[in-house]
Amino acid sequence: MSHLNVHGITHLRHVDLAVPDYATQRTFYRDTWGLTEVGTDGDLSFLAAEGSPEQYIVRLRKADEKRLDLIAFGATDPAAVDALAAKLGAEGVQLVGQPGTLQTAGGGYGFRFFDLDGRTIEISSGVETRKHRAVEEGEAIPVRISHAVMNSNDPTATKDWYEKYLGFKLSDTLWSAHMGEMMHFMRCNDWHHSLAIARGPHTSVHHVSFEMRGLDEYMRGTGRVMRAGIKKIWGPGRHLAGNNTFTYFLDPSGNTMEYTTELERLETDQWHPTLYDIADPQTQDQWGTADPMSEIIAKDSFNTPDRGLFVAPPV
Structure with a gap:
C-alpha cells in the first residue's frame, strides 16, 4: 500500500x-x-x-x-x-x-x-543529509523530530486546507461534547501524524515533539528535564490516538516541547479515522500516570498569539 x-x-x-x-x-x-x-x-x-x-x-x-x-x-x-x-x-x-x-x-x-x-x-x-549515528541504549537525547502541533481557532477549516492544498490525510480526531472537534492528526507518510491542528483561542504553536530511542530513554530524558527545573506541563503518559508516549514541558520562551516514543506507523492506506472523546480518560492517557487533562494544563499550550502571521521571516 x-x-x-x-x-x-x-x-x-x-x-x-x-x-x-x-x-x-x-x-x-x-x-x-x-x-x-x-x-x-x-x-x-x-x-x-x-x-x-x-x-x-x-x-x-x-x-x-x-x-x-x-x-x-x-x-x-x-x-x-x-x-x-x-x-x-x-x-x-x-x-x-x-x-x-x-x-x-x-x-x-x-x-x-x-x-x-x-x-x-x-x-x-535535495537538501544534503548530515552524518548521523544510532542513538545508544540509555542515551536520553532525541533521535529525530516527530511532529508539530499548531493551534487554530478553526481547526477543521485548517485541516481541510491541508487536505485540499497539500494532500495531508486525516488519521484521527479528538472530540469534546462541549467544544466539538478539538484536534486533528494529519499524516504525509506512514507515521500516524507529522502535523496536528489543535483548537485554541488564536493561531500559535501548540507543541513540537521529539522522538526518543525507546521507553527507557524517554523516561530518562523526562527526568533529566524535570531535574533541570523546567516546568513540566503534562505526562508521562501514553495517548490513545497514535499510541505514543508523552511528556510536555514549557521551554524558556513559553513554547511547549514534547518527548515521545513509539508513535504508531500505519500498516495500510485503508485507514479509517476514529473520533475519540476526550472526556474518556483512556483517550488522554492509556496508562493513567498523567494528571487528567484540565483547563489549567490546556492553557499552557495555548501559547501567546503568533506575531508572525502572513509575515515571512527575514531569513
Whole structure:
C-alpha cells in the first residue's frame, strides 16, 4: 500500500522559532533538551538530532518578538516542488517566493508560502543529509523530530486546507461534547501524524515533539528535564490516538516541547479515522500516570498569539 503524499511531500524537516531570549534558548536546547548545535550564522542557531539525517530539526533566531518563523517539510524531488508551487499559485495560495536554491545549511531547492492561518511553510527537496549515528541504549537525547502541533481557532477549516492544498490525510480526531472537534492528526507518510491542528483561542504553536530511542530513554530524558527545573506541563503518559508516549514541558520562551516514543506507523492506506472523546480518560492517557487533562494544563499550550502571521521571516 502506498503511503506517498499525492504532492510528493515526504516528511517534517524542521521547525524554526524566533525568540527574544536567544542565549537562554540555545542553552536549553543544547544542554537540557539534548540537541546538537551544528552551527550558527549571525543571529541564527541550527540544532540537529544525533539520530537524524536532517541538517537540523530546530532553528532558533534572535528576535525582538517571539514567533514561529516556519515549518519545513521535505519533498521527493525538484519536479514535485515546482509542481506544488505552480498548483498553489494557480489556486490563489500566497507564495512568499518562487522555487529556488535554498540559502540554508545543506542547500536544496524549495519555496515558501502562507497556510490558511498565516504560518510560513517551506517545501524543499535535495537538501544534503548530515552524518548521523544510532542513538545508544540509555542515551536520553532525541533521535529525530516527530511532529508539530499548531493551534487554530478553526481547526477543521485548517485541516481541510491541508487536505485540499497539500494532500495531508486525516488519521484521527479528538472530540469534546462541549467544544466539538478539538484536534486533528494529519499524516504525509506512514507515521500516524507529522502535523496536528489543535483548537485554541488564536493561531500559535501548540507543541513540537521529539522522538526518543525507546521507553527507557524517554523516561530518562523526562527526568533529566524535570531535574533541570523546567516546568513540566503534562505526562508521562501514553495517548490513545497514535499510541505514543508523552511528556510536555514549557521551554524558556513559553513554547511547549514534547518527548515521545513509539508513535504508531500505519500498516495500510485503508485507514479509517476514529473520533475519540476526550472526556474518556483512556483517550488522554492509556496508562493513567498523567494528571487528567484540565483547563489549567490546556492553557499552557495555548501559547501567546503568533506575531508572525502572513509575515515571512527575514531569513
